[in-house]
Amino acid sequence: QVQLVESGGGLVQAGGSLRLSCAASGDTSSRYGMGWFRQGPGKEREFVAAISLSGVITSYADSVKGRFTISRENAKNTAYLQMNSLKPEDTAVYYCAAVVKWIATMSNEYDYWGQGTQVTVSS
Numbered sequence: 001q002v003q004l005v006e007s008g009g010g011l012v013q014a015g016g017s018l019r020l021s022c023a024a025s026g027d028t029s030s031r032y033g034m035g036w037f038r039q040g041p042g043k044e045r046e047f048v049a050a051i052s053l054s055g056v057i058t059s060y061a062d063s064v065k066g067r068f069t070i071s072r073e074n075a076k077n078t079a080y081l082q083m084n085s086l087k088p089e090d091t092a093v094y095y096c097a098a099v100v101k102w103i104a105t106m107s108n109e110y111d112y113w114g115q116g117t118q119v120t121v122s123s
Contacts (some may be wrong), residue, residue, distance in 0.1 A: 001027060001112075002024055002025070002026045002027045002032065002098050002111075002112040003024065003025045003026045003112075004022055004023070004024055004096045004097070004098060004112055004113065004114035005022070005025075005114055005115070006020060006021065006022050006094065006095065006114045006116060006117040007020070007021050007024045007117060008020040008021050008117060009094060009117030009118045009119045010021060010118075010119070010120070011038070011120045011121075011122065012079070012086055012119075012120070012121055012122070013121070013122050014086060014087055014088055014121055014122065014123050015085060015086065016086050016121070017082070017083060017084045017085075017086065018081065018083045018086065018096055018119060019080055019082045019083070020036070020080065020081040020096075020117060020119075021078055021079070021080055022034065022036075022078060022079040022080070022096030022114060023075040023077065023078050023079075024040075024078065024079070024098065025077065029085055029123070031053065031100070032053065032098040032099060032100060032111075032112075033046060033050060033051065033052055033053055033098070033099045033101055033102055033103040033104055034050065034051050034070075034072055034079040034096065034097070034098055034099075034100075035047070035048075035049065035050040035051070035096070035097045035099065035104060035105070035106055036048040036049045036050075036070060036079075036081045036090045036096060036097070037094070037095045037097060038090075038092035038093065038094045038095065038119075039092055039093050039095070039116075040064060040089070040091060040093075040109040041091070042090075045095070045107055046061065047061050047105050047106070047107065048060070048061055048068065048081070048094070048101070049061065049064065049069075049070035049081060050069055050103050050104060050105050051070045051071065051072050051103065051104070052072065052102050052103040053081065053102055055071065055072050055074070057103055058070050059103065059105050063089075064083075064090075067083065067084050067085045067086075068081060068082065068083050068084070069081070069082040069084075070082075072117045077100065081094070083119070086119075086121045087121060088121045088122065088123045089121075090121050091118060091119060091120050091121050092119060093116040093117065093118050093119075093120075094116060094117055094118075094119050095113055095114055095115075095116045096113070096114040097110035097111075097112060097113050097114070098110065098111060098112040099111055
């Protein structure tokens with residue numbers, strides 16, 4: 001079992017930056033691929049970024065490529081999502097997830113989920 005807790009969300013102006021953190025507890029997080037998903041108002045949950053067990057392989061949604069960076073520190077059992085050049089359309093609840101495999105980009109592949117953290121980008 002893995003428990004995930006996100007933090008770092010908030011209100012930011014367009015063009016600004018935020019860094020989300022996902023702290024894992026329970027089982028050793030380094031055995032899991034990690035991902036970030038988001039769900040905007042009235043929208044389906046969508047993939048944002050994923051990182052492999054080792055941290056070497058990453059994957060991003062086209063909408064965030066070049067602006068967001070996913071990373072992880074296995075020694076701290078923590079994953080991060082650095083978000084730069086934020087846009088109003090990035091407004092959503094952001095969820096951290098863990099998958100018992102190398103890496104995954106589909107939400108139904110993930111085994112554990114955090115409770116989410118709100119990110120609001122004002123224009």
